[in-house]
Amino acid sequence: MYRIAIVGAGAAAALHARAIQELDNAMLCAVCDSLPEAAERFANTWSCAPYTSPDELIRQEKPDVAILSVPVFLHGEYAERFAASGVHVLCEKPIEMDAERALRLIRARDEGGVKMMIGHVVRFWPGYAEIRDMMDRGELGDILSAVFSRASQVPARGGWILDPERGRGAIQDMLIHDTDFLHYLFGNVASVYTLAAKDDTGCYDHVTANLRFENGTIATALASFTLKDNAYPFTTRYRICGTKATLEYSYRAAVLDIQAGPQAEWFICRKGGQPEPLKIPQRNAYAAQLSYFLDCIREDRAPVLGSLESARESIRILDMIRASAESGEIVREN
Ligand SMILES: NC(=O)c1ccc[n+]([C@@H]2O[C@H](COP(=O)([O-])OP(=O)(O)OC[C@H]3O[C@@H](n4cnc5c(N)ncnc54)[C@H](O)[C@@H]3O)[C@@H](O)[C@H]2O)c1
Known part of the structure; x- marks a missing residue:
């Protein structure tokens, strides 16, 4: 049984607490938050011990894993603290603020001799995780284009x-x-071109990034906080067009009044054929992610999904996207 501590008792923490409950080989022993009332509230909800000091938590609870x-x-700061005490770390996305600061986690992992992974949960998400296998099996053919988007309040x-x-x-x-x-x-990015808008606080609230990958694929990613003050629910979508098939997915997190509950749709349209619905696997992606990390610890192997090195590359791509948004220019890989 792995003893797990959650550090930071906010929105993401609840997703992880629920995931821990789903696993037979994990138990939530403690939570740490710099705000005592946040730690207390979370501890009461999820039945674990509250702390405001990570060092005290480590001393008293001796956790095997910390979820940051x-x-x-x-x-970076918390990854260092836990790794230095021999605690394995599953850290939320993104790895750090930029590629330079991401090195801190890599050093902490290597010096602490622990397993460390970044929770890029989409890699485990039902309807997303399966795409790589479909591509490997050649079901989609060569990928011509991909469009991914997500929007929330x-x-x-x-x-x-x-x-x-x-x-x-x-x-x-x-x-x-x-x-x-x-x-x-699709691998490494060759160039990006971004269009982005800022809200009146100077913060990006809408962004479209066009990415050209070294393998020739062109993709667009869109993220938006512009669903202002209305009931439109959190929504994610993608469409991948390949020489053999088009794959499409869309998800709405809540009721659109016309129907109750979350709504998701996934289908494939094979060359020469009609659209065929696909069955979206029922699984909690956060539990699948944690289960994968615990397997890596038990089998003493480095996590490949969410490896620090690939997460660092992802934040480097984000650095390019931001640079393009700021300059209005195409940013190319050096
Ligand atoms: N994978 C996902 O689906 C998902 C969803 C939401 C957030 N996230 C990620 O989770 C992380 C946290 O985001 P969130 O939305 O939960 O934030 P949040 O603001 O809701 O919660 C953060 C918590 O950390 C606490 N905190 C702040 N400073 C602290 C400190 N020095 N020591 C200890 N605790 C401290 C705050 O009091 C708060 O309770 C981010 O990396 C974010 O990108 C991931």
Whole structure:
């Protein structure tokens, strides 16, 4: 049984607590948050011990794994603290604020001799995780284009997300999900061109990034916080066009009044054929992600999905996207 501590008791923490409950080989022992009331509230909800000091938590609880769900600019600092005490770390996305700061986690992992992984959960998401296998089996043929998007209200959670310096709005909080996934599907990026808008606080709230990959694939990723003050639910979509098939997915997180509950649709349209619905697997992606990480620890192998090196490449791509948004120019790989 792995003893797990969650660090940062905000929105992402609850997703991880639910995931831990689904696994037979994991138990939530403690939560740590710098705000005592946040730690207490979370501990009461999820039946674990509250702490405000990570060092005290480590001393008292001796966790095997820490899940870091603190704001991004704290990822490196906390990863160092836990790794130095021999605690394995599953850290939320993105790895850090930029590629340079991401090196801190890589050093902490190597010096601490622990396993460390970044929770790029889309790699485990039902309807997304399967794409790589479909591509490997040749079902889609050569990929000609891909369009991925996600949109939500401006998050009510932590004000840091909208801070132009520390949270960087929709680019760092939302776009990273799809650009990391595109990097996972198509490899290294050759160039990017971004169009992005800022809200009146100076924070990006809408971004479209066009990416050309070294393998020739062209893809677009769109992320938006512009669903203002209305009932339109969190929505994600993609369409991948290959020489053999077009694959499309769309998901709405909540009721659109006309129907109850979340709505998802996934289908493939094979060359010469009609659209065929695909069955979206039922699984909790956060539980699948944690289960994968615990398997890596048990079998003493490095996590490949969400490796620090690939997460660092993803944040480097994000750096290129931001540079293009700022300059209005195409940014090419050096
Ligand atoms: N994978 C996903 O689906 C997903 C969803 C949401 C957020 N995230 C990621 O999770 C991380 C946290 O985001 P969130 O939305 O949960 O943020 P949040 O603002 O809701 O929660 C962050 C928590 O960290 C606490 N905190 C702040 N400073 C701290 C410190 N120095 N020490 C300990 N605790 C501290 C805050 O009090 C707060 O409770 C980010 O990396 C974000 O990108 C991932």
